[in-house]
Amino acid sequence: MKKRSKIVALLLAAVMLASLVAGCGSNNSNKDASNGPSSDTADAGGKKTVKIYVDGNRAKDVNFLNVVDGFKKDTGINVEFNVIPGDGVDIYKKIDIDMGAKDSSTDIILLGTPILLDKYIKSGSLLPLNELIQEDNYDAKGKFGKYLQEVDGNVYSLPFGAGNWAVYFNKKIFDDANVPYPSGAWTWDQYIETAKKLTDKSKGIYGSYMLDYDCYMYFTARQKNVPGHKADGTSNYDDPAFKEALQFFGDLGNVHKVQPSWMEFKTKKLAWDGFMSGKYGMHVIGTWYTNMFLDKENYPRDWNFGIVELPTPEDGAGNNNLGVISSLGINANTKQPKEAFEFVKYFAENNYKFTGDQPARVDLTDKDINDMFQTLVDRLDGEVSVDDLNKAIYQNDLGFADEKIVGPASAEYSNIILQESELYLIGQKSLDDTVKSIKERADQAIKSEQ
Numbered sequence: 001m002k003k004r005s006k007i008v009a010l011l012l013a014a015v016m017l018a019s020l021v022a023g024c025g026s027n028n029s030n031k032d033a034s035n036g037p038s039s040d041t042a043d044a045g046g047k048k049t050v051k052i053y054v055d056g057n058r059a060k061d062v063n064f065l066n067v068v069d070g071f072k073k074d075t076g077i078n079v080e081f082n083v084i085p086g087d088g089v090d091i092y093k094k095i096d097i098d099m100g101a102k103d104s105s106t107d108i109i110l111l112g113t114p115i116l117l118d119k120y121i122k123s124g125s126l127l128p129l130n131e132l133i134q135e136d137n138y139d140a141k142g143k144f145g146k147y148l149q150e151v152d153g154n155v156y157s158l159p160f161g162a163g164n165w166a167v168y169f170n171k172k173i174f175d176d177a178n179v180p181y182p183s184g185a186w187t188w189d190q191y192i193e194t195a196k197k198l199t200d201k202s203k204g205i206y207g208s209y210m211l212d213y214d215c216y217m218y219f220t221a222r223q224k225n226v227p228g229h230k231a232d233g234t235s236n237y238d239d240p241a242f243k244e245a246l247q248f249f250g251d252l253g254n255v256h257k258v259q260p261s262w263m264e265f266k267t268k269k270l271a272w273d274g275f276m277s278g279k280y281g282m283h284v285i286g287t288w289y290t291n292m293f294l295d296k297e298n299y300p301r302d303w304n305f306g307i308v309e310l311p312t313p314e315d316g317a318g319n320n321n322l323g324v325i326s327s328l329g330i331n332a333n334t335k336q337p338k339e340a341f342e343f344v345k346y347f348a349e350n351n352y353k354f355t356g357d358q359p360a361r362v363d364l365t366d367k368d369i370n371d372m373f374q375t376l377v378d379r380l381d382g383e384v385s386v387d388d389l390n391k392a393i394y395q396n397d398l399g400f401a402d403e404k405i406v407g408p409a410s411a412e413y414s415n416i417i418l419q420e421s422e423l424y425l426i427g428q429k430s431l432d433d434t435v436k437s438i439k440e441r442a443d444q445a446i447k448s449e450q
Contacts, residue, residue: 001318004061008325019189021430029077032090032392041384047076047077048077048078048106048336048339049077049078049079049080049339050077050078050080050107050109050235050275050336050339050340050342050343051079051080051081051082051105051106052079052080052081052082052106052107052108052110053082053084053091053094053095053106053108053109053110054081054082054084054091054110054225055083055084055085055086055091056083056084056085056086058110059083060298061082061293061295062290062294062295062297062298063294063295063354063355064354064356065352066355067350067355068353069346070346070350070354071319071342071343071346071347071350074341074346075342075343077080077339077342077344079102080169082105082106084342088136092116094127095109095120097335099120099123099125099181099306099332100329102333103106103331103333104331104333105336106331106336107330107331107334107337107339107340107343108328108329108330108331108340108344109125109126109328109329109330109331110123110326110328111157111326111327111328111329112324112326112337113324113325113326113404114149114324114325114402114404114406115404115405115406115410115411115414116411117149117156117157117327117329118327118406118410118411119150119410119411120156121156122341124332125329125331125332126156126157126268126329126330126331126332126380127156127329127330127331127332127334127337128154128155128156129154129155129156129157129158129330129341129344130143130153130154130155130339132337132338135245136341136345137175137396138345140155140158142363143348143349143362143413144158144360144361144362145158145362145363145364146362147325147348147361147362148306148410149325149327149404152207156329157327157328157344158327158328158344158345158347158348159325159326159327159348159359159360160324160327160328160347160348160351160357161288161326161351161357161358161359161360162323162324162325162326162358162360163286163287163288163323163324163326163357163358164287164310164322164323164358164393164400165284165285165286165287165310165311165321165322165323165403166284166285166286166287166304166307166308166309166322166392166393167182167191167282167283167284167307167309167310167311167326168275168282168285168289168306168307169181169182169281169282169283169305169306169307169308169394169396170275170278170280170303170305171303171304171305171306172278172304172412173198173205173207173278173280173281173303173305174198174281174306177197177198177200177281179197179198181199181306181308182194182282182306182308183308183391184308184309184391185304185309185312185396185397186308186309186311186312187218187247187311187312187313187314188311188312188313188314189314189361190311191208191311192208192252192258192282192284194207194282195207195208195252195256195258195259195281195389196256196258197259198258198281198282199257199265199281204279205259205279205281205283206260206279206280207258207259207299207344208252208258208259208280208282208284208441209260209274209275209280209281209283209284210249210252210259210264210280210284210285211265211272211285212262212265212405212418214414214415214417214418215322215404216249216284217245217246217249217417217418218242218245218246218405218417219245219249219315219320219403220241220244220245220248220313221239221241221242221244221245221323222245222320222322222401222402222403223310223318223319223321223322224241224317224318224320225313225315225318225320225399225401225409226239226242227405228405228406228407228413229405229407229440229446232444233407233408233446234241234442234446235413235438235439235442235443235446236415236443237435237438237439237442238435238436240438242435242438243431243432243435244363246421246424246431246434246435249425250262250362250424252424253265254425259280262422262425262426263425263426266422273292273299275289275292275298276292276301278301278302278303280286284310286322286323286324286403287357287358287393288323288326288355288357288358290355290357290376291355291357293305293380293383294355294379294380295348302335303372304383305384306379306384306388307384307388307389307392307393308382308388308392309321309391309392309393309396309398310322310398312398313374318399319397319399320398320399320400320401321396321399321400321401321404322400322402322405323358323400323402324326324399324402324403324404324445325360325402326357326360327360327404328343328347328348329344330344331358332346348360349361352372353375358393359372359427364387369394370386370390373381373386373389373390374386376389401416408418408446408449408450409442409445409448409449412445413442413445413446415439416445417438417442418436420434420438420441421434421438
């Protein structure tokens with residue numbers, strides 16, 4: 001038995017992906033990268049060109065390419081991709097190397113989570129934007145309000161998305177199982193019961209699908225707005241809510257068996273976009289995922305999707321939705337800050353028009369929001385309604401909490417959560433020992449950072 005356990009542990013270690021900071025906000029489609037922006041640094045007319053880091057999947061993302069093309073047409077500035085092969089994790093390894101070498105060849109960095117923003121601010125890799133904002137007389141606070149993140153009075157990025165979480169569901173699977181579509185407020189108990197009715201192993205169908213991002217390990221704790229740090233800056237992972245959250249996530253696959261277990265997810269190398277295969281009834285994910293349904297070229301479907309608000313804990317202690325602020329920053333070593341700032345502004349202001357992601361703008365009117373949803377509904381050929389989107393994302397009684405644990409040693413903290421949680425999820429460590437280890441290791445990481 002011990003020998004088998006060691007083999008299992010080694011197998012999982014071999015396939016574990018370092019997805020601590022990459023997920024929960026990236027859209028990755030599969031269009032041929034040759035259709036992307038030109039790789040020339042300037043055209044025959046001597047146009048300015050800015051360069052941006054993108055992972056191999058984003059370089060093929062139809063919606064992302066549309067934003068870039070819009071920028072090129074509106075400004076006359078070319079865009080070149082520094083494509084890093086991989087799924088959104090390896091790109092930041094490459095950026096780390098470039099930033100350490102003070103490389104100036106790539107101007108713009110996509111920051112999918114606040115953890116990444118915090119990391120690159122601390123390393124001195126991002127250019128403070130205050131001077132550019134002032135020179136341009138740009139009303140950043142008026143446009144982005146609470147989503148504009150400042151550190152010691154400095155702005156290092158502009159936010160392009162403030163996506164909430166929701167539950168996407170496959171209407172065909174619901175119809176085949178004669179299960180009513182979910183609507184309005186509901187609880188996680190109701191989610192589990194619904195997922196059980198949808199699960200049909202004989203057809204290879206699971207009722208639920210979740211990914212291997214760190215935030216899945218603790219999202220019900222964040223719904224209760226339980227902080228990841230105590231007032232003194234140490235880890236708060238000994239709060240019972242984190243233990244309950246990890247057990248809840250593990251039970252979905254190991255006990256209720258309504259979704260792939262962690263072991264199955266890892267050993268079968270299930271995809272981040274697996275819901276698009278049509279084999280899962282419901283998917284809990286950020287609303288950036290709407291992009292996938294817009295891309296009917298790379299994700300052809302014979303089924304329609306629906307969307308409903310995130311369930312809440314049964315004890316009534318937490319009724320928050322989760323979300324993440326995604327932003328763009330400029331390489332501190334850039335040789336063309338003004339042109340790079342033009343791209344950052346354009347992308348932050350207009351990304352939602354092309355991709356279906358939720359905007360981080362606070363200057364939009366109710367009509368703007370309604371028009372945004374109507375445009376999205378039109379592009380989706382009416383699969384969902386404006387009312388569906390409004391109720392799932394905006395017009396409900398849910399509050400808001402950041403999906404990520406941001407603060408001292410946030411990147412290392414996130415990695416520790418994934419490493420230790422995996423041992424619990426595959427049965428190699430008890431729940432109590434797992435939570436204890438996360439707390440102790442996080443405290444040490446926080447202490448080392450001081």
